[in-house]
Amino acid sequence: MNELKPCPFCGGKVNRFIGPVRKTVMIVCETCGADVCFYGAEHEPKATKAWNRRAKEGETHEID
Numbered sequence: 001m002n003e004l005k006p007c008p009f010c011g012g013k014v015n016r017f018i019g020p021v022r023k024t025v026m027i028v029c030e031t032c033g034a035d036v037c038f039y040g041a042e043h044e045p046k047a048t049k050a051w052n053r054r055a056k057e058g059e060t061h062e063i064d
Helices: 046-052
Strands: 014-018 025-029 035-038
Touching: 014 046, 025 046, 035 046
Parallel strands: none
Antiparallel strands: 014 025, 025 035
16 A cells, blocks of 8 residues: 555645445544545545645646
8 A cells, every 4th residue: 555645734644544434445634634535436546546646736636
């Protein structure tokens, strides 16, 4: 499994969990509490790749 980048909101450490619904990957920041549930990315490494993706200044992305 790939390493997760820090929280994009506060820079805090994040943890990966497997959620109760359809074993969806959840990523939660220990510092600010931001959480993301990757429905449709139930399996690694797709969820880690989605979390680690960062937009450049002024750039927008469509979700794959």
